[in-house]
Amino acid sequence: MVNTKRVEPVQGGGLPLAALNHISVVCRSLESSVHFxxxxxxxxxIRRPGSFDFDGAWLFNYGIGIHLLQAEDPESMPPKKTQIDPKDNHISFQCESMEAVQRRLKELGVRYVQRRVEEGGIFVDQLFFHDPDGFMVEVCTCDNLPIVPLVPVEGSAILGLPPPAPACKRPAAATLRPAPPLPVPVAVPAPVSAAAAVPPAQCVPAKAGSYVGEVKAAGIVGTPAF
Structure with missing residues (x-):
């Protein structure tokens, strides 16, 4: 079924997509492509819908699918490309060890072309090779490069990146607050000596079993009353 209705633009950008699901490749020999x-x-x-009335195979890994379609007339397909051109259409896979990939390709007898990209002191290694039908495959360390959206706000939201920090601006003169007044100095009284702090002498009525006399700073002076 072909959708011929006018499509209204999606508010806020492109289609509400979620992720890449699969790529589809037409092949001369289904058996050779599955092996590759x-x-x-x-x-x-993986299992393929049994309702299909044409030959093919589905494969899955790394979060995406490969759907292979057997060509109805392999002889009518364009000639297989023999020259590996890194600028040609291709699918790319991230790898953890470029040395391990190179070693495995040599063991399998797969011919490849090697490239290196340098950007601001960051290096990205690339390997390019063909599948049995000449469709190019890349293996790289592209994750070394940071993702820098050309549209910072919208791009960051789409790519799930944190928004850029706003630029610091000096506030306008009208918004500046006046400086708080300096504290007024408070006079502090001079410290009082211990002698001056002693209350003046006073008379104490005589009681049985107590001393009678004057209470002075140096002690109690008097005679005991019995």
């Missing part, structure tokens, strides 16, 4: 994507790239064959 399974044994070279590590994809796993």
């Amino acid at each position: 994507y399974r044994n070279v790239l590590g994809f796993i064959p």
